[in-house]
Amino acid sequence: MPESQHPFDRSIWRVLGDPLVPGDPAGPLHGRTVAVKDLYAVAGQRVGAGVAAWLAEQQPVQRSAGVVETLLAAGIDITGITRTDQFAFSMAGRNADYGTPPNGAAPGRIPGGSSSGSASAVALGQVDVALGTDTGGSVRVPASYQAIFGIRTTHDLVDRSGLLDLAPSFDTVGWFTREAALLSTVGRLLIPEPRRRSLAVNRVLIIPELQTSAEQDIADTTTRVADRTAEHLGVPLEEWDIDAGRLDGWLDAFRTIQAYEAWQIRGEWIMAHPGALESEIEARFTAGRDGAAEQVERARGVAGEARATVQDLLSDAVLVQPAAASVPPRADDADRITGVRAGNLRQTCLAGLGGLPSVSVPGLGTGPLPYNICFVGAPGTDVDLVELAERMTSA
Template identity: 50%
Template sequence: MNVVEVSSGIDGRAEIDCPGEVPAGLLEAFDAYERALLGNDVAVLDDLFAPGEHTVRGDGTHLLIGHEAIAGFRSGRSVIPTRRVVRILVRPIGDDAALLMAGTLAATGGATGLQSQLWQRVDGAWKVTAAHVSLPAKAAPAPLGIDGGIDGSIWRIVGTPLVRPAKDGVLSGHTVAVKDLFAVRDQAIGAGNPTWLDEQKPQERHAPAVAHLLDAGAEITGIARTDEFAYSLAGQNAHYGTPPNPAVPQGISGGSTSGPATAVALGQVTIGLGTDTAGSIRVPASYQGLVGLRTTHGAVSASGVHPLAPSFDTVGWLTRDAATSLRVAQVLVPENNGGRRAERTIVLPTVENLAAPDVAADCAARRAGLVAAGILPALAETDLPGEVLESWFTAFRTVQAHEAWQANGAWIEAHPGALGADVAGRFEIAAKVTADQAGAARSVLAEARAQLRDLLDGAILVLPSSAGGAPARDASPGQVEAERAGTLRMTCLAGLAGAPALSLPLLRTADGRPAGLCLVGAPGTDHQLLQLAVSGGLA
């Protein structure tokens, strides 16, 4: 499968699947069609559709027959949603005709659209003689499932809204799904486990992050699911199920900010408030084609948030575009929280090679393109020896496990059998970490943090957000764990440094699943990363 340049308004590249050679001039004609569509250039669109009464165009609502009818329909359109073409399938039909099918993603993320076009040469020029457009279903105005009820794999509780904003502000009109680790006044914290939830009392006040969003005009739609005690990256909850992944219907959602991520991807909310300890914002963003920010450690108060590993826990959020994420940052993160402007782009080949080959290759190509375009600063390749990474990762996991047990171990011991098998297995390992082992690991962490912060000073580290795309929902536990292991060795670097990390929906696997491109900056450069993404048109 090849990669070609097409005009998409966002992304500029698409994979092409064609047995043999693509007919000469066809992709150029399709590119002209895309440019005209996104620019709402009606004259060019009319010219690219074949004249006559036999040209047809259909969608879920209209069946238009004849060039005149199609042109009349198009003339009434004034706004064309920005989207990108992610895959093109071409099937030649003789020398002068070809079926072209293009998969598209909206700029706001979510499910994939499909357009099918029959192109034929008419007087030597390629024209569309038949077209059908299939758009993803629009999100319901409330988080309802197909049966009219709340999807319990996504939501624990919703309202209309659940909490109204304190006043109007810069986030007025925005809606929020809150991960079930945050204190929401008059609601209990469920932490992804029904036994735990049954024992909790309603919170007396909002967590500061929740309160700040409400003060800025956002409303809380509801409390969304998390993996149990946030100790997972898969999004698979043994008690409540796996939230759907609109971008990969057969794939898992990613976790542990699983419910908020899916709510954002489905268009049920505009902001998913969550936490990221070892990738719990970045991984679901990567799997679902979203923008996900892990903030500088400590930049946003974690008060009122049930902990996993406080040395690494950060507040973060998911959105469908970078501009919305920046607006949230302007509310939650101090504007001048440190960090000088980046002057170089860092590459760590050993770390990057932990990703699947197709994702690693796309990352390298994408990064080179962004540098060439002047969106990212000049490349400064260095590396991190594999044995050093492994030492740092082991220390990270040791401290994470020790702190997770300190935060939750007493309750877990008092409630045998309350956890799903995967999370129970992690806590079983965590219970065996001694204070001496954790202390030795902290010494390694201190050295790692110092080295990484020195590396990131004045730089942006660019690498994949996850090792691959979303694994299948029916993947074996071993397959999911293998994906998790590779991903964690990449995602742990931001946690080790206490640094911000921004996942952008810019990569794809060979079979078309989304994957994230991650920008890791020096501590305090949260706003800089988001401003780069906005000004560069990256999401």
């Protein structure tokens, strides 16, 4: 493996090269670089999933994930494979086996997870693009904590072949950049053109219940951005007054299904490897083991109702909301890190339940610590949604 031009920080990188895998020199994006989250298959490499004991048992894969192959064919060089939280079941960015990647925008603060290494590699300028995944906010939150662009794509719109699952009902492909234009360029590569939909916006929405769940500066910026977006599009700004209890019920359903599916996929391995996972993450898996069948079935019913409601609501609208409930907590403040998780999931679960695209956008608010605002649209409107975010950033 060629020696990399970047210093090897094991909290960011599992494998690093210069490049690790070269892209097609004739590709249109030759000269650009990408980091790959350690859930995606890269031919000749193992998939480690952020767990040392898991990595030790893996063999190199024969074929790269579909999106990795597409990026290589476009000429983008793979710089390396980046760290993830253990089995991607966290949003903090801390890893008991490998440490916590640095926050490129707020030193001493957590980077956000589970796509923590990918976000840090972009924020620190080590790569142009980084692949992540987003199940419950794992692109949107680290993008917010590190002041970079990130996208959670429409569920099942982008090829997930060669990607290690967490909870398939919600798992999506995502990526980070420092430039909105590059976020869009990658989207045009990875999102099949026949499945794209135009963004038809007759109104811009905000959700007061989500505003009150976020820190005041973030809420104020969300309102201002929503108002400017409505003015830019020439449509009214409206509020959706969802009841707090109903929203919490949707979040509970999301968490129940996520934990159940995660346990179905990894439970047998976890039982055979006691102590391999950090206790907090293991507890999230075992919650899925302990859930009764009728509880899971009931959660699927609630999630189906939420999906239908949110998709109908956004069929002709764009939602503007906080990307995360808070600015990044200090890396040494364990209680605060635990405390903000529920608030962040409250912000992120709507797009997850609806299978919706959501673009996490920096630079729309000011403050001593970073935070992003999300634009959420109807299924399939990913490319148009990024272009809207780019226009609003410029404005």
